[in-house]
Amino acid sequence: MSLWSRVANVFRGDRLNREISEEFESHVAEAVASGRSEREARRALGTYARHREEGHQARVIGWLDSLCADAIFGWRQLMKRKVTTGAAILSLALAIGACTSAFRLVDAMFLRPMPVSAPASLYAISYHGFDAKTKAPESWDSNSYPMFREMRKAVMEQADLSAVSYVSHVDLTYGSDAEMEKAYRQSVSGSLFSNLGLRPVLGRLLAEDDDRVPGAEPYAVLSYDYWTRRFGKDSQVIGRRLHMDGAVYEIVGVASKGFTGTEPGTMTDMFVPTMMEAGSVNNANSFWLRIFVRVKPCVDVRSLAGKMDAVFRVWEKNRAKTFINFPKYLLDTFPREHLVLKSAAEGASSMQADYGSALTVLCVLVGMVLLIACANVANLMSAQAAARAREMALRVSIGSGRWRLVQMVMVESAMLGLIAAGLGLLFAWRATPFVVSKINPPDNPARLVLPADWMVIGFGLAMAIGVTLLFGLLPALRASGVKPVHALKGGDEPVAKKRSMYALIAAQVAFCFVVLFVAGLFATTLSKLTKQPIGFSPRRVLVLDTVTQHPEPPVKWDQMAAALRTVPGVETTALEDWPLMSGTMRNDHISVNGAAPSDVLAFFLRVSPGWLETMRIPMVAGRDFRDSDTSPSVAIVNEAFAKQYFNGANPVGRTFETRGPDRVNAQYEIVGLAGDVVYRDLREKILPQAYVPLHRAANLRADTPISAQTLSAATLQPMQGVTIVVRTASDDSILLSETLRKAMTRIDPEFRVSTIQTQTELVNAQTIRERLLASLALFFASLALLLAAIGLYGVLNYAVLQREREIGVRIALGARLGHVVRIVTAQVLVMVVAGGIAGWALGLMLVRYVQSLLYQVKGNDPAMLAVPALVLLMAVVLSAMPAVIRAARIDPATMLRAE
């Protein structure tokens, strides 16, 4: 009989037995037919039971058969206690689901190599240095094109280098300008595709020859994903033209499936040659590229990095010679950073840097939640096993082996584990994309490839086995080690069992404390950040990133802003270079009264008259800009500016000069003093800021002294991209966006809105990570608290059940309520306190690793420790209550009568 049929027979035992009995009967019938008496024939054949047993044994696989029997028995046991089983499965499933979700994120961002050939020999350049003043470590990975060229030449023998720009979200059209759409674009050096070993699905990929002449090679390669989404895999797409940044590109190919660029967290739609960034390829001060290094076989990576570092330092020292007005203390130590080669098998993205430590912390938290859940189920199983001690004892006495009993209990545990893992996987299937969708800075939401393949399933399975061993093995060994004599006599269980249950309670409390503590840190960070005054009112403000087909004179922009003011629902409008808190900035060194420029740089923003009013930035002194004001001539500065450069005196009427490293000097007269606002980043302290008029004189020569006369003679510089801020009358300002888009094209078809965001979105975007961390950590904290409370309740309840008799006797002998409460809770309270202290120590150890994620929160702040302790205490009291009440209600008469 084949192995398969023996396996199959395990699952059709009934049929097997029926067949055996039928053959048995047919034998007897034959005997009778040949003249023998039925009784004699039956006696000669032996008992049916023996035949069934032997036939069964012969036709099935023994261990599988017993496993199957255990599974059926275990299932019945589980179904008998639906509530506890449900609670166990639910808590495990949530914990496993959270772990698997975290794993999927980590896998997608850090573990999964890019679908390129030999990802292991791929490295990316990054620079590690420190801040000149604070000595805080800093690192970045941006490079200029001339430096890439130099580096590539220097290490040609040891490695192949490719440059890849950061992903940008661009406007493009396949038809008329009215049909603009958005796509994610990366500029790549011609060597990239061959360096990564990628093949085209269609057409061809970019090669070295496509990347030689600045501005003259408008070829685009689509990603497979974009080709599928945008063109439905149309093979006619090759040769199609598209308009982007004033150039006409031709689609030449589609890259291989699965390759979505080199930045995990962003999926690139389109690759174009770096040479198309004609303005940047020869600028040594423009940092816009990451460099990927394909190390050749048998080359030592460390010595290669050393060589590249040397090239980098020489290059930077030469570059520093071109700096003008660069502070000497910075120049002396320039460059402060060293080149490092980091493995880039998984690609390189800012998301990895931004979310790396956050993800690690979350992993630790979910791990703790999982341990809490396991401890819970272990206690549950222990209590269960104690209740089944007699059954086990009986099994031992009729000859069951120890391992057979372990197997029986483990099968039950494994079923719990598997069901929980299955549910957990389902949970993770939905939860991970949900979490990713929360990382959604306006205009650039995270797009992460989240494969749900064998890696994830394998992880879920490993989790199931892991947790089964964690929570099931000890109770199983314990249950199987039962001494039949004691158990059948009905004696007390060994003390060791209770002790291990209490130890688990302590562990639960410790982990719970840590999770609560960390969640508290994150929640406080978020609340500190959101309560941070930003100095302007983002409510009801829309920012319209507006572009024109050709540079338009500033007057036309003013007219557009004025025309939009007449749209119903619009209160005011104004113009600015770029929105506040969008991350974009310009800064300069400031010199007052011809003195040497100070170390502290000031932010600059060009704005139109009425901008301060639109943003609700208070005017402290002086006046707003007038329509006739042009730049450079007048400026409005903030209070930090006055404090920094004028010692806090009213600066209105005074003048200052800008002294940029590579810019012309310009003189400004301060006409107004405005309140402080957050310009770039919520976390940085408010820096000096200067607002200057949006209208800028064109063709100003550096050597000409600026006067009213030269200014009025100068023409105004035309502009092609300006942000229009719109303050709306209603709170739902985003509802106006379509109206505004249409109004703009109606007013002047030359103008087009590229993106519309609310200012609130921009402000919130700065706290996305904190928001995510706080909400996830709070979710895990409530989960941990709930699980720990359930666990505590279960153990206490069990303890009371076990000691009902004793408590009854004590009450009968005159014990008071306080005494009973003490009997029930004393040991557990000691465990809770011990666990709390352990958790506190653990939390303080952990806080060092999360400090970089915190804002104005100190881990050793007593309040940060007191709150979780209080919450935990409350949970402990609440979960102890039912057991205490139960103990107090024990009626000694009933108890003693039962004896």
Next chain:
Amino acid sequence: MKKPDALQGSLDLLVLKILERRPRTHGYGIMTAVKDASDDLLRIEEGSLYPALYRMEEAGWIRAEWIKNDTGRRARVYELTAAGRKQLGLEESRWHAATAAINQVLRTV
């Protein structure tokens, strides 16, 4: 099933031989066939026949099938597999070797 039995070795041989000569025979038929062929001298113990059949089936020497016989009763009939044929050859030569050895001992002593 694991009872040491003088006929243990010969039981397999007899059953296999009968099935070689008369394929598709049911348990009772095998029993009577042995009885008839040996002129009532050899008799398979009914109680050990079926365990032996199940064991040989498990070993893959014989395979079983349910059929309907002339009386309309369902019966389980057995036949040799290729492995069973090989086994039969093996058992037969082993038997001959053993009996030859025993005969030699009987003759020489």
